Each structure stands twice: as C-alpha cells, then as structure tokens.
Amino acid sequence: MNTVVCMKQVPDTETLIKINPEGTGIVTEGIKWVMCPYDEYAVEEALQQKEKFKAGKVTIVSMGPDRGIEAIRTGLAMGADTAVHINDAAFYEKADPYATAAALAAAIKDLEYDAIFCGKQAIDDDSGQVPAILGELLGLPVVTLVVKLEVSEDKSKAVATREVEGGHAVVEVSLPAIFSAQKGLNEPRYASLPGIMKAKKKPVDVKTVSDLGVSVEPMTVIKEMSLPPARQAGKILEGEDAVEKAKALTKALHEEAKLI
Amino acid sequence: MPGILIYAEVQKGEIKKGAFEITSKAKQLAGDVGGEVAACIIGKDVEGLASELAKYGADKIFVVDGPEFENYVPEAYVQAFAQVASQFNPSIILTSASAQGKDFTPALAARLKVGSISDCVDLSVSGGKLVAKRPMYAGKAYAMVEAVKEPQIASVRPNSFAIEETAGAGAVEKVSVSLDTSKIKMEVKSLELAASEEPDQTEAEIIVSGGRGMKGPENFKILEDLAHAFGPTATTGASRAAVDAGWRDHSYQVGQTGKTVSPNLYVACGISGAIQHLAGMGTSKVIVAINKDPEAPIFTKADYGVVDDLFKVVPPLTEEVKKIKG
Numbered sequence: 193m194n195t196v197v198c199m200k201q202v203p204d205t206e207t208l209i210k211i212n213p214e215g216t217g218i219v220t221e222g223i224k225w226v227m228c229p230y231d232e233y234a235v236e237e238a239l240q241q242k243e244k245f246k247a248g249k250v251t252i253v254s255m256g257p258d259r260g261i262e263a264i265r266t267g268l269a270m271g272a273d274t275a276v277h278i279n280d281a282a283f284y285e286k287a288d289p290y291a292t293a294a295a296l297a298a299a300i301k302d303l304e305y306d307a308i309f310c311g312k313q314a315i316d317d318d319s320g321q322v323p324a325i326l327g328e329l330l331g332l333p334v335v336t337l338v339v340k341l342e343v344s345e346d347k348s349k350a351v352a353t354r355e356v357e358g359g360h361a362v363v364e365v366s367l368p369a370i371f372s373a374q375k376g377l378n379e380p381r382y383a384s385l386p387g388i389m390k391a392k393k394k395p396v397d398v399k400t401v402s403d404l405g406v407s408v409e410p411m412t413v414i415k416e417m418s419l420p421p422a423r424q425a426g427k428i429l430e431g432e433d434a435v436e437k438a439k440a441l442t443k444a445l446h447e448e449a450k451l452i
Numbered sequence: 453m454p455g456i457l458i459y460a461e462v463q464k465g466e467i468k469k470g471a472f473e474i475t476s477k478a479k480q481l482a483g484d485v486g487g488e489v490a491a492c493i494i495g496k497d498v499e500g501l502a503s504e505l506a507k508y509g510a511d512k513i514f515v516v517d518g519p520e521f522e523n524y525v526p527e528a529y530v531q532a533f534a535q536v537a538s539q540f541n542p543s544i545i546l547t548s549a550s551a552q553g554k555d556f557t558p559a560l561a562a563r564l565k566v567g568s569i570s571d572c573v574d575l576s577v578s579g580g581k582l583v584a585k586r587p588m589y590a591g592k593a594y595a596m597v598e599a600v601k602e603p604q605i606a607s608v609r610p611n612s613f614a615i616e617e618t619a620g621a622g623a624v625e626k627v628s629v630s631l632d633t634s635k636i637k638m639e640v641k642s643l644e645l646a647a648s649e650e651p652d653q654t655e656a657e658i659i660v661s662g663g664r665g666m667k668g669p670e671n672f673k674i675l676e677d678l679a680h681a682f683g684p685t686a687t688t689g690a691s692r693a694a695v696d697a698g699w700r701d702h703s704y705q706v707g708q709t710g711k712t713v714s715p716n717l718y719v720a721c722g723i724s725g726a727i728q729h730l731a732g733m734g735t736s737k738v739i740v741a742i743n744k745d746p747e748a749p750i751f752t753k754a755d756y757g758v759v760d761d762l763f764k765v766v767p768p769l770t771e772e773v774k775k776i777k778g
Contacts, residue, residue, distance in 0.1 A: 205708045205728045209592040218593060229709050289558065290567050315708055317588050319570050321558035324526075328562035333637040334526065336555045351641065355703060357463065357551045357652045359645035361523075366637040375709060376702045409600075411567025415583065416596045420734060426755035428746075434764030441740065441765075442772035444756055449738050451658070451717045452682065452776050 193248040193347055195238040196300050196308045197272065198326070199231040201256050201263035202316040215416050227263040230311025232380035233373035238309050239271045240378060241343060248306075249273045253299050255292060256284050261396065268391035269383030276303075280400040288410035289317075293325035298404040301330065306347045308370045312337055323372040333365050337374040343367070455487030457542035457603070459533060459560075460505055460513075461552055462495045464645075469655065470548030470610040472508045477575060477613040478546055479509030479620065484577035485543060488512060489620060492536045494529055496522040499626065506622025508615060513624045514540070520631060523640035524552055530559050532629045537564065539627070542603050544582050546575075549607035550654065557607040568605035569597045573612045573714070573735065582606060590708035590731035610655040611714050650679070650687040653706060658682045658717045661689035661706055661733070662699075665722020665743060665762055669699035674766045675721060681773040682717075689713070689733075691723045707732035721762045725750030742766065 203209070203223045210219040227235075238250045252267045254260055255278040264275045276299045278284075283295050300308065308330075313320030320336075327334035339360065340353035349366050355374050383391070401407060429444060431437035445451045456478040460471035471491070478489045490512035491505045502513040516532045533556075537545065545560070547553045549571040561568035573594075574585035582604040584597050599605060653659055660679045662672055672688065679686040690700035692707050706713055708728035718736035723729060725741070725748055733739070734753065741754035742762045751757045758765050 203589070205590075207589075207592075208727065209589045211593060218589075288567060289570075290562070293562075315590065318586075318590060318712075319558075320554055321561075321568065321570055324555065324558035325562040328559060334555075334559065335638065337551065355551065356524075356643070356645075357655075358648075358650075359643065361643050362641045363525075364639050364641055369637070374702075375705075411561075411601060412569055412597050412599050414595045414597050417588075418594050418596075420587075420591060420594060423734065423739070423753045425752045426739075426757065428751070428757045428759060434758075434760045435768040437758045437760055438765050438768040439772055441756055441758055441769060442776065445717070445738075445740070446776050449717070449755070451738060452773055 193241045193245040193307070193343065194305045195241060195248065196251050196253055196303055196305045197231070197234045197238045197267065198296055198308065198310040198322065199235065199252050199254045199263060199267055200228045200314040201225050201254065201260045202228045202314055205229070205315065211417050211419055215418065216414070217417060225259055225262065227266050228311050228314045230313060230315070230373055230375070233375065233377045234309035234311050235267050235270055235272060236378045236380040237341060237373060241307070251275065251303055253296055254278070255287065255295055264396060265391050266383060268394045269387040270381055271387060274394060275396045277396050277398045278404070279398050282401045283408065286410050288412040289319045289321035290325055290411040291408040293322045293329060294406060294408040295404060296322065297326055297329040298406045299399055306367050307350070308332070308368070310370065310372045312372045312374050323370050327370045332368055332370050334370040334372070335363055335365055336372040338371045339374050339376040341371060341377070454485050455540060455542040456482055456485065456489050456544045456546060457537060457540050458491045459545070459547040459556070460491045460493045461548055461550060462493055462498050462501065467493065467501050467504055468548060468550065469615070470550055471505070472615045473610065473613045474546045474548055474608050475505055475508040475510055476616040477608070479618050481544070481575060481577055485580060487543070490514060490540050490542070492516065492533055494521050494532050502624045503622055506620050507617050509618045509620040511621040511623065513622060515624060515626045516629055517626065523643070525636060525638055525640060526555055526559050527636045527638065528631060529556055530563050531631055533560055534563050535629045536627055537603065545603045545605045547607045549609045553607050557605060561605045564603065566601045566603060566605060567599045568607065569599055570607050571609050572606045573609050575606060575608065587712065587735070590712050590728070591734050592731045609714065611657070649684060651685060653687055653689050653704065653711045653713050656685060656687040656715050658686035659689045659706070659713060659715045660686065660719045660721065661691065661723060662694055662721045663691035663723030664693040666694055666699065672700065678719070678766055678770045678773065681770045681777060683777065691729050720750050720754070721766060723750055724748045725753065
C-alpha cells in the first residue's frame with residue numbers, strides 16, 4: 193500500500209511560548225522542535241499499513257524551513273521510505289491553513305498513493321484545517337479524528353472508526369482517501385539505531401514555489417499575537433480538617449463565585 | 453450583501469447549545485455589519501426545531517430536511533450548506549467549533565474558495581471586517597486573525613458567548629437542495645454513542661478533572677459523583693498522566709494533546725499542573741485545585757486552592773454541593 197504522510201515540525205509541548213516584540217509571531221530561538229505528536233500517529237499508521245500489505249512506499253511530505261529536515265529524518269528513521277521537503281520562505285512564512293494545504297496538494301498530486309495520513313491538527317497553530325482543505329483540493333474524501341482503521345484487501349475501501357462527540361462513528365470510505373489521526377490510533381514506534389543510520393541515506397526531495405508551479409496567497413492573516421492574561425494565584429481555603437476545607441470551598445463557590 | 457449565516461448543529465434531535473451561543477453573538481454583530489441573521493439546520497426530521505432559533509435572534513431559518521441527512525457526512529452537509537449560502541449570500545458565516553463543526557467548517561470554506569478561522573473565542577467587527585481572536589499553542593498564545601475574502605468564516609469554541617434571548621423575525625424556509633451523490637464517497641455504518649447524558653468536555657460548564665493523584669481508574673467514581681452533584685452541565689476530565697496510565701479514555705484528556713476547554717468551573721483533583729495541562733484549561737473562568745502538594749504548579753493558576761488529600765476532600769465536597777443544590 194502506498195501512502196503519503198503530511199507532517200509538520202512544531203515546538204515541543206514543554207515549550208514556554210514568548211511573543212516577538214513586533215507582536216507578529218512567536219520567538220523561535222531556544223525552542224526544541226519536534227515532529228507534531230499527532231503526525232507521529234500518522235507516520236505509524238502508514239508504516240503499519242505498509243507492513244500489513246507487505247508492499248508499498250511511505251512518503252513524508254512536510255513544509256518548513258531548513259530545521260524541518262530533522263523531523264523529516266525522524267520519520268524516515270521510523271521507517272518511511274522517502275520524503276518531500278517544501279522549503280521556501282515564500283510559503284512557510286505567511287502560510288495559513290489554505291496556503292499550507294495548497295502547497296501540500298501541489299507536492300502530492302503527482303505521487304502514487306492509496307491513502308494520505310495527517311495528524312488531526314498541528315499543535316502550534318491548532319487550526320486543524322489542513323486535512324479538510326487538502327481533501328477539497330485533491331478531490332478526496334476526508335475522515336477526521338480516526339482512532340481505528342481497516343483497509344480492505346483490494347485497497348478499494350476502508351472502514352474507519354472516528355471520534356465524535358459522546359462516542360464513535362464507524363464510516364466506510366472509498367480509497368484513495370485522507371485520514372486525520374487522533375491519539376489512540378496506534379502507539380508510535382521509536383526510531384531504532386539502524387533506522388537512524390539508514391534514514392541518513394534516504395532521498396529527500398527539496399521543492400520550492402517554482403518547482404511546485406503554484407503561487408498561493410493566504411486566505412487568513414494574523415494581525416497580532418499576544419499572551420493570555422496572567423492568572424494570579426488565588427485563595428487557599430483553610431480549615432481544621434479536610435471536611436472543613438470542603439465546606440469552605442463550597443461556601444466560596446456558592447457565595448463568592450456564584451457557581452452553585 | 454451583508455448578513456450573517458450560522459450553521460445550527462443538531463445532535464440527538466436537539467439544536468446544540470453552541471448554536472444558540474453563536475446566534476446570540478451574530479445578533480450583536482449584525483448591528484455592526486448590517487443585514488439579517490439567518491441560521492441553517494440540516495438533518496432528518498429537524499423542521500420542528502427551527503423556530504427555537506428565532507428566540508435568540510435569527511431572522512430567517514433555512515431548513516434542509518431529509519433522510520439523506522440522517523447522519524453527518526461532510527460532503528452531503530457541505531453541498532447542502534453551500535447551496536443555502538449561495539442563496540442568502542452572507543458576508544459572515546459562523547459555526548460552532550464542536551467535533552462536527554471542526555470537521556465541517558474547513559471543508560465548507562474550501563468549497564466556497566475562502567478561508568476560515570477555527571476555534572475562535574471572541575469576535576468583533578472592524579471596518580466591516582470580521583476580526584477573530586483565537587488561541588494557538590493550546591492557549592499559550594492568542595492571535596487576532598482576519599479572513600481575507602467574503603464570506604468570512606469562523607468556527608466558535610463552545611462556551612465563548614452567553615446565550616441571550618432577543619427575538620428575531622424567525623421566518624422558516626424549507627430549502628430543497630440537489631445533492632450530487634457521485635461525490636459522496638463516505639457512508640456512516642454505525643454510531644456508538646455512550647448512553648450517558650454528560651456533555652462533552654469542550655461544551656461542559658463544569659469539569660471535575662483527575663490526574664496522577666487519583667492513583668487508579670476505580671477512584672474516578674468520586675469525581676463522577678461530584679460532577680453529578682453539580683448537575684447535568686457538568687462532566688469529568690483527566691490529565692495526560694491519568695490517560696497514559698490507562699485509567700481514563702483519551703476522550704477525557706484535557707491539555708495540549710487532548711481537549712482545550714473553557715468551562716465556568718474547572719476542579720483539578722490530584723493534578724500537578726504541567727504546562728501542557730495548564731494550556732488546555734487556562735481559559736476556564738474559575739479554577740479550583742485540590743492537591744496535597746502545596747508546591748504543585750496548579751496552585752499558581754487556581755482561584756481557589758485546597759491543600760489536602762483529595763480522597764478526604766472530594767466526598768464531603770460532593771455532600772456540601774448536594775445540600776446547596778437541594
């Protein structure tokens with residue numbers, strides 16, 4: 193089974209975010225960059241499908257600056273076969289979800305694939321829009337928040353379990369299709385040492401705007417960024433024992449906060 | 453053409469609360485952008501629900517009703533809504549950033565060849581343009597975002613706006629849409645919905661959440677009891693530590709790799725307060741922390757703190773809440 197995985201390099205979840213003095217973006221110095229955790233599920237699923245069918249190729253497609261190669265190598269070390277790195281400041285510096293999806297679509301359209309896997313959202317901008325837009329641009333059905341996937345023997349369709357509010361929905365979809373991975377889909381593997389060595393020799397195709405033959409204007413523009421208002425530590429409720437503290441808390445929630 | 457069109461999501465035969473929240477907000481914004489507020493509901497046997505939206509300011513309610521809309525399938529819903537949108541021709545479209553809304557909205561925007569702004573927590577109009585405030589990095593930062601083309605589309609995080617009763621004209625119009633079924637490549641085979649009536653964490657008004665300090669899956673019962681005492685708008689949540697330990701399903705996880713929530717009250721029990729967790733619940737209106745470690749970072753964000761063993765605090769707390777609730 194041939195698959196494409198859309199992957200993004202993002203700040204590690206431990207990162208303390210700071211805003212640049214112009215208020216236009218975050219301070220990128222000193223950040224530890226990692227593969228987006230949801231994309232790890234996407235890579236893992238692609239690898240498992242390839243292993244199940246004992247054939248096929250996994251191609252990682254990622255957009256970002258030079259440093260993005262580290263996350264791409266991580267994916268190759270996990271077992272992906274090849275990668276496309278869209279590395280062009282014209283794209284990634286002002287890319288909104290639409291521009292990102294358009295660049296990815298341009299890079300993907302000539303690849304061979306039965307399925308495209310994405311993380312459910314990148315944990316930097318948290319938009320969660322790329323899979324749906326990609327589906328529209330490539331004319332493919334999109335199943336989001338997938339926690340279980342079964343591909344038919346002839347690779348013509350798949351049955352996916354997806355998270356919905358209050359439970360799960362089981363959907364059948366024709367292939368090729370796009371799947372966005374939710375936590376729970378699988379347990380992503382770690383890159384092995386031989387995997388890391390092999391990854392260094394795997395091909396990474398670097399593409400620019402002119403290579404892709406697209407010029408993409410963003411559909412949304414960030415005007416200003418800010419930090420959330422700082423929360424102050426509040427009141428510690430005192431009492432002789434736990435029961436008294438519980439009473440004091442209830443009183444505060446009832447009389448001060450008026451929440452009960 | 454000015455005007456605001458909202459997508460009113462129906463679940464289990466009822467219009468979701470989030471739809472009333474965005475209708476109320478749309479009514480306010482309509483004062484700045486001009487035009488009418490219209491709503492669109494899609495489903496099977498939903499026509500009878502339409503008039504409810506008038507209470508919160510909808511001047512027009514478009515109803516797409518038919519057996520082919522019994523279950524949410526993005527392609528079918530996008531086709532239907534896009535036809536309503538081309539008929540009403542709004543300058544702004546608002547949806548709720550529910551699980552379905554997050555699936556539906558970017559697909560709709562792409563179909564209309566415009567952008568959308570997801571999971572917004574505030575909306576305003578400046579110079580006739582919609583400006584949306586949205587969290588990024590799970591709430592560690594905020595961005596003010598503008599959509600370049602009309603219709604400007606935004607999905608709104610549940611609980612961001614109050615529901616306000618302001619009557620709209622409420623003219624109900626049944627729309628018959630023509631579906632291109634050749635494009636529908638997905639079919640819902642089954643739905644497995646939990647029997648519980650608990651709201652989703654993203655929509656709950658009160659969340660009682662447990663972390664590593666819960667010590668095991670069996671102990672979450674005391675949090676369920678407390679949530680139950682708070683009433684039907686309350687539910688339970690969990691930290692990543694509790695989910696990764698296998699004590700709670702991932703659908704309960706609050707934080708950067710789980711759900712980002714903003715309830716009126718968040719009660720953190722035995723949660724130390726890792727940065728990823730604080731990001732996911734930092735917009736809660738009131739935060740309560742119950743933890744025996746006085747140095748736990750959660751106390752720096754909590755409005756009310758109780759430094760004690762949660763197993764000794766939570767059961768009497770439940771009893772006290774029950775007394776008030778009567």
